[in-house]
Amino acid sequence: MSTTSAEPVATLSPEPTASTPPPTPPKQRTPARRRGFGSRAASILPPLGVLVVLLGAWYGVSIALAASGKGFLMPMPHEMFTQGFFDPQVGSDIWIALFRTTGVALTGLAIAMVIGIGWAIAMSLARWVERSTYAYAVMLQCIPILALVPLVGFWFGYEFLARVIVCVLIALFPMVSNTLFGLQSVDKSQRELFRLQKADKWTVLTKLTLPAALPSIFVGMRTSAGLSVIGAIVGDYFFRRGEPGIGSLISNYQSRLQSAELFAAILAACLLGVAIFAFFGWLSKVAVGRWYDSTR
Amino acid sequence: MTLASPAPADIADPTAPLLDFRNVAMTFPNGTTALSGVDLTVGRGEFVSVVGPSGCGKSTLLRIASGLETASEGTATVNTDRIGYVFQDATLLPWRDVQSNVELLAELNWQPKRVRVPKAQWAIDLVGLKGFEKHLPKQMSGGMKMRASLARSLTLDPELFLFDEPFGALDEITRERLNDELLKIFVEQKFGGLFITHSVSEAIYLSTKVVVMSGRPGHLVDTFEIPFDMPRDPEIRYTAEYAKLVGEVSHALREGHS
Numbered sequence: 001m002s003t004t005s006a007e008p009v010a011t012l013s014p015e016p017t018a019s020t021p022p023p024t025p026p027k028q029r030t031p032a033r034r035r036g037f038g039s040r041a042a043s044i045l046p047p048l049g050v051l052v053v054l055l056g057a058w059y060g061v062s063i064a065l066a067a068s069g070k071g072f073l074m075p076m077p078h079e080m081f082t083q084g085f086f087d088p089q090v091g092s093d094i095w096i097a098l099f100r101t102t103g104v105a106l107t108g109l110a111i112a113m114v115i116g117i118g119w120a121i122a123m124s125l126a127r128w129v130e131r132s133t134y135a136y137a138v139m140l141q142c143i144p145i146l147a148l149v150p151l152v153g154f155w156f157g158y159e160f161l162a163r164v165i166v167c168v169l170i171a172l173f174p175m176v177s178n179t180l181f182g183l184q185s186v187d188k189s190q191r192e193l194f195r196l197q198k199a200d201k202w203t204v205l206t207k208l209t210l211p212a213a214l215p216s217i218f219v220g221m222r223t224s225a226g227l228s229v230i231g232a233i234v235g236d237y238f239f240r241r242g243e244p245g246i247g248s249l250i251s252n253y254q255s256r257l258q259s260a261e262l263f264a265a266i267l268a269a270c271l272l273g274v275a276i277f278a279f280f281g282w283l284s285k286v287a288v289g290r291w292y293d294s295t296r
Numbered sequence: 297m298t299l300a301s302p303a304p305a306d307i308a309d310p311t312a313p314l315l316d317f318r319n320v321a322m323t324f325p326n327g328t329t330a331l332s333g334v335d336l337t338v339g340r341g342e343f344v345s346v347v348g349p350s351g352c353g354k355s356t357l358l359r360i361a362s363g364l365e366t367a368s369e370g371t372a373t374v375n376t377d378r379i380g381y382v383f384q385d386a387t388l389l390p391w392r393d394v395q396s397n398v399e400l401l402a403e404l405n406w407q408p409k410r411v412r413v414p415k416a417q418w419a420i421d422l423v424g425l426k427g428f429e430k431h432l433p434k435q436m437s438g439g440m441k442m443r444a445s446l447a448r449s450l451t452l453d454p455e456l457f458l459f460d461e462p463f464g465a466l467d468e469i470t471r472e473r474l475n476d477e478l479l480k481i482f483v484e485q486k487f488g489g490l491f492i493t494h495s496v497s498e499a500i501y502l503s504t505k506v507v508v509m510s511g512r513p514g515h516l517v518d519t520f521e522i523p524f525d526m527p528r529d530p531e532i533r534y535t536a537e538y539a540k541l542v543g544e545v546s547h548a549l550r551e552g553h554s
Contacts, residue, residue, distance in 0.1 A: 189383045192364055196381055197404040207404075211391050291391045291432050 075260035084264025093249060098268050101245040104160065105225075105232040105276070108167020112224055115168070116175025117217065124183040124209065125201060134180075141173040145231070149238045158241035166235035171224035178223070182216025183209045215292045218284035225280050229273040246272070312375050313337040314456040314488040315361055321369035321513075322356050329513035330356040334370070336507065336516065338456065343482055343489040345499035346507045347549060353514025354492045358458050361490060380454030380487070382462045386441035388433040388448075394420065395429040398447045405452075412451070419447035422481060439470035443477070450481070459491040463498070475501055476530060483527045496545045501533060506545055510552030517552035520545055 055077055062074045075083070085091050119137070123130035149166055156162040186209050194204050236247030244252070246269045253262035315338040322331040330353040338344050348354050359365040360372050362381050388397045398419055402412035420426060423443040433441055442462055449457065463471040475498060482489060482502075493499050499506045500522055508518040520541065524532050532538050 187385075187387065189385065189387045190389070193381075193383070193387050193400075194404065195364065196362060196379070197401055199404050203404065207400075208389070211389070214391075288391070291434060293434065 072257055072259050075263055079260040080264045080267060083258075083260035085268075087261075090261050090264065093244075094246070094265055094268050097244050097246045097249045097265070098272060100243055101229070101232045101236065101247065101269070102272060104163045104235070104245060105167055105228045105272075107160075108164045108231060109171055109221075109225055109228040109276075111164065112168045112171040112175050112228065113221060116172050116220065116224070117179050120176050120179035120183060121205065121210075123180055125205065130180075137173055137176045140169065143169075145170050145234070146238075149235055152235070153239050158239040159243070162239065163232055163235040163245070167228045167231035170231035170234075171228040174223040174227065175220045178216045178220030179213060182213025185216070186212045214288050215284070218280065218288065222277055222280040222284070225276045226273055229269070229276055233269055313339045314375050315490060316373040316375070317357075317361075317370070318373075319370035320357075320360065320367045320372050322353070322360065322365065323368045331360075331367075332513040332515055334514070334516055338488040338490050340455070340488050341486050342505060343491065343503045344505045344507060345491040345493055345503040346509055347493055347496055347499045347545065348509030348514070348552075349511055349549070350494065352509045352511030354509055355460055356514065357509075358460050358490065358492055361456070362458055374456065376455040378452055378455045380449035380452055380457040382442075382445055382449055382457075382459045384461050384464060386433070386438075386445040388441055388444055390433050393430050393432050394425060394436075394444050394447075397433070397444055398451060401448055402451050415451050416447070419450040420444075422450060422484075423447040423477065437470075438466050439474060442466065442474060446478070446481075450485070453485075454487050457487045457489045459489065459493075461492050461494070464493070464495075471498070472530075478502065479526070479528055496542055496549065497533070500538065500541050500545065501528065508545060508548040508552055510549075518545075518548040520548075 058074070058077050062071065062076045065071055065074050066076075083090065085094065119133070123134060145166070148169060152162050152165050152169075156165055190208060190212075191204070194208055199207070232245065233247040233250070236245035237251050238247075240248050240251050246265055249265045250262060250269070253259075253265060315336070317334050317336040320331060320334040320336075321329070323329045334357065336344070336357070346354050346357060356365060358381075360367050361374060362379060363374070389400065392400070395413075395416055398416040399412045402415060407415075417429075420429060423446050425440065425443050425447060428436070428440065431440075433444075436444070445462070463474055466474065479502060489502075491499070491502060496506075500520075503522050504526070506520045506522060507516055508520075509515065510517045522541070524538075
């Protein structure tokens with residue numbers, strides 16, 4: 001075996017692995033880490049530069065508008081904080097609303113995930129399920145959700161339940177389609193490998209197709225998570241009843257021309273979306289990043 | 297087709313060929329005839345290579361032998377239930393490391409961990425991947441992945457080993473090295489091998505018998521017994537006798553093709 005074991009070593013060393021470097025002595029790590037810091041700076045500096053330019057432009061417009069007495073159209077950026085987040089009343093309104101909206105969005109997302117993954121698995125296991133129901137999943141995607149929102153309100157009231165249903169309606173399709181895509185994209189010869197051992201459907205699902213579909217499922221989760229936040233806000237924005245979420249707040253501030261507060265609420269909603277999106281990106285990396293090279 | 301489930305008498309009879317094709321033909325539901333009138337046997341300790349142009353039905357032959365397809369005419373008899381199958385690509389599961397990939401087939405056959413772990417270790421040693429048990433497929437070269445794929449099939453202790461152009465995608469040097477490895481394993485394990493390739497040289501180097509196929513529909517045009525001893529000296533590849541054989545097989549291939 002001595003001649004044979006030489007080959008893997010020889011073939012491994014010239015092509016160090018793409019994303020998980022093999023264990024290297026600590027001496028070699030330092031330059032790598034420094035390069036990591038450099039590339040991190042390179043990825044942070046450009047967007048930071050754009051932010052500075054945007055803020056500058058924003059101040060310019062605000063000052064010009066304020067000079068002509070229309071300052072309410074465009075508050076100064078810092079007023080989002082002084083009159084928004086740091087104002088005791090407005091600040092706590094926003095945080096509480098944000099908390100409620102997050103609850104709605106995450107509940108809706110969880111339900112969409114369970115239904116979506118379950119539906120996709122059923123479709124992948126039995127072709128007749130796919131043939132008879134996939135068209136409706138596509139239709140769900142095509143219905144203008146804004147038209148459905150008032151109906152959901154009629155049927156289910158204007159509280160938590162109705163808002164969650166709006167979230168599910170809006171977040172379900174990406175979950176279904178991405179999971180189904182993942183389940184069906186398994187290599188033909190890998191399926192045959194299992195077939196040759198006479199593996200049953202359940203074994204194939206748990207040991208082959210579902211693990212293989214995980215990267216796609218996470219893509220679906222990230223997309224659905226963003227949509228779910230939008231769904232929670234849209235439902236609330238239209239219902240404008242019950243315990244106010246961030247949607248109701250936006251609507252209220254808008255009608256009262258409280259532009260600084262309005263901007264603060266919008267920023268909070270936006271940050272919520274980004275945070276949930278980032279969370280699922282991180283989760284995906286932890287779960288499948290070890291073996292799957294995602295292209296982000 | 298009669299992929300006769302092996303009657304106990306057949307298994308007991310050591311002289312019965314492991315694989316026995318009699319007048320096998322294959323017509324797909326869309327009307328394409330992939331094979332016609334194929335007679336082929338693979339016995340214990342025989343290594344048979346099938347060479348032929350792309351699309352001549354070589355792979356269909358293998359798929360019938362493995363039971364993935366059913367012959368539409370003739371009889372295809374397999375006298376063992378221990379069949380190894382090596383695919384064109386390594387078909388490793390990317391989320392499993394080498395150890396756990398090699399254990400997969402035993403796992404699918406419900407073997408307990410205490411049986412399949414040492415078995416996998418044995419197979420990993422045999423293909424020269426010792427020390428790479430924890431590596432993931434994406435960390436490995438094409439040659440290493442193929443080794444892992446070989447090891448995975450070896451855990452079944454196959455009596456009949458089917459290879460579907462396993463080294464076709466590898467570079468020349470890696471391929472030659474793996475040919476030597478495979479020969480060594482063949483000499484040790486004494487399975488019956490059916491090896492599909494389009495490389496004449498590889499076919500001759502590995503085999504006790506080389507079968508030339510031609511397409512439309514696929515049929516056997518010629519058979520060559522390979523006279524070299526096992527285990528083989530890599531140097532035979534540079535002898536005049538070897539070169540002459542390569543020439544003859546290549547001629548048969550070209551005549552069958554035109």
